[in-house]
Amino acid sequence: MIFLQLFYEFFKTGLFAVGGGLATFPFLSNMADKTGWFTHSQLMDMIAVSESTPGPLGVNTATYVGFVTAGVPGAVTATIGLVTPSIIIILVIAGFLKAFRNNRYVDSAFQCLRPTSTGLIAASGLSVAASAFFRTDAGESLSLSALKPEAVILAAILLAVTRFIPQTKKLHPIVWIGFSALVGVIFTFGGVPMS
Amino acid sequence: MLKALSELFWTFAKVGVMTFGGGYAMLPILQREVVENKHWATDEELTDYFAIGQCTPGVIAVNTATFIGQKNQGIIGGIVATLGVVFPSLVIISILAGFISSFSHLPLVINAFAGIRVCVCILIFNAVVKLWKSAVTNRLGLVLFLVVALGSMLFHISPVLFVILAALLGILLVQFQGKEASGK
Numbered sequence: 001m002i003f004l005q006l007f008y009e010f011f012k013t014g015l016f017a018v019g020g021g022l023a024t025f026p027f028l029s030n031m032a033d034k035t036g037w038f039t040h041s042q043l044m045d046m047i048a049v050s051e052s053t054p055g056p057l058g059v060n061t062a063t064y065v066g067f068v069t070a071g072v073p074g075a076v077t078a079t080i081g082l083v084t085p086s087i088i089i090i091l092v093i094a095g096f097l098k099a100f101r102n103n104r105y106v107d108s109a110f111q112c113l114r115p116t117s118t119g120l121i122a123a124s125g126l127s128v129a130a131s132a133f134f135r136t137d138a139g140e141s142l143s144l145s146a147l148k149p150e151a152v153i154l155a156a157i158l159l160a161v162t163r164f165i166p167q168t169k170k171l172h173p174i175v176w177i178g179f180s181a182l183v184g185v186i187f188t189f190g191g192v193p194m195s
Numbered sequence: 196m197l198k199a200l201s202e203l204f205w206t207f208a209k210v211g212v213m214t215f216g217g218g219y220a221m222l223p224i225l226q227r228e229v230v231e232n233k234h235w236a237t238d239e240e241l242t243d244y245f246a247i248g249q250c251t252p253g254v255i256a257v258n259t260a261t262f263i264g265q266k267n268q269g270i271i272g273g274i275v276a277t278l279g280v281v282f283p284s285l286v287i288i289s290i291l292a293g294f295i296s297s298f299s300h301l302p303l304v305i306n307a308f309a310g311i312r313v314c315v316c317i318l319i320f321n322a323v324v325k326l327w328k329s330a331v332t333n334r335l336g337l338v339l340f341l342v343v344a345l346g347s348m349l350f351h352i353s354p355v356l357f358v359i360l361a362a363l364l365g366i367l368l369v370q371f372q373g374k375e376a377s378g379k
Contacts, residue, residue: 184308
């Protein structure tokens with residue numbers, strides 16, 4: 001039963017996530033809320049691992065969510081679910097490629113879909129950020145006293161090196177994921193003593 | 196036939212392994228493997244597939260693989276090429292995920308991922324800024340961005356609904372502009 005549900009959820013994601021890269025992320029965040037298969041902090045860990053390993057980001061995160069939910073068969077089911085709509089859609093439009101590319105309706109629909117997809121990613125980003133910046137994972141009782149100052153400082157440093165310093169701006173995200181892991185361990189970001 | 200299909204599978208498995216993150220990063224890899232080594236498509240065709248892969252739902256790498264596989268060996272080819280491109284992800288992520296979950300109770304892992312989550316927030320923020328530059332180019336784009344971002348944050352509406360409504364709006368706009376243009 002879980003496999004049918006996984007397939008359905010990822011089929012939906014593959015059908016409606018437009019734009020590649022993080023486009024599937026709002027759907028996964030919504031999936032976490034709705035099904036309880038995984039938490040927001042798990043989702044962030046999965047994105048970090050997916051970004052640091054070979055393979056397209058969308059496929060990697062689908063595989064990971066599937067694995068966390070139902071092991072290797074779950075990973076296969078989720079991934080097949082994600083790519084099935086792509087296969088169907090591409091095989092259908094392959095017949096009239098040029099017409100599709102130059103179609104006014106398709107073009108206009110995508111004019112509206114791009115900002116929509118960006119808005120969805122921004123909103124999901126904000127909603128998962130709670131688990132990175134606040135001590136509680138519940139998300140309900142977010143108060144200023146629960147804010148982790150060390151996380152805010154790390155975020156400010158990362159923002160500077162990925163956006164403003166020309167020498168480090170072009171580095172692959174893996175570098176910063178590794179750096180953050182190190183900082184997290186040294187300053188016990190998880191609140192667990194290292195001994 | 197079987198030999199051609201296995202060649203498709205392994206070539207795209209290779210493309211999958213060499214794709215880090217996806218999107219534009221994979222275009223040079225496709226160019227080398229598909230255009231220069233295998234001659235399955237021309238540069239122009241590849242650019243076309245890639246452009247259409249971006250404006251159809253789904254993962255761009257998968258869409259492009261389906262296109263090239265389909266052109267090469269028909270429907271089966273499209274399916275086989277797609278299975279090839281996702282194969283490395285399935286193997287690598289399953290192994291890593293199993294590994295990570297058996298160590299997830301260690302303080303080292305807990306603290307490392309707590310740090311990593313901060314980094315993921317920044318990566319998402321940077322991705323949004325980058326997308327914003329190409330997506331929000333006019334007032335309509337800005338309004339859509341704000342309505343969707345606020346709507347999905349405050350009301351927990353499924354992203355599916357927003358996507359369907361945005362596509363419909365785009366289609367209706369053509370109708371509207373068409374009438375306006377012919378009315379003048």
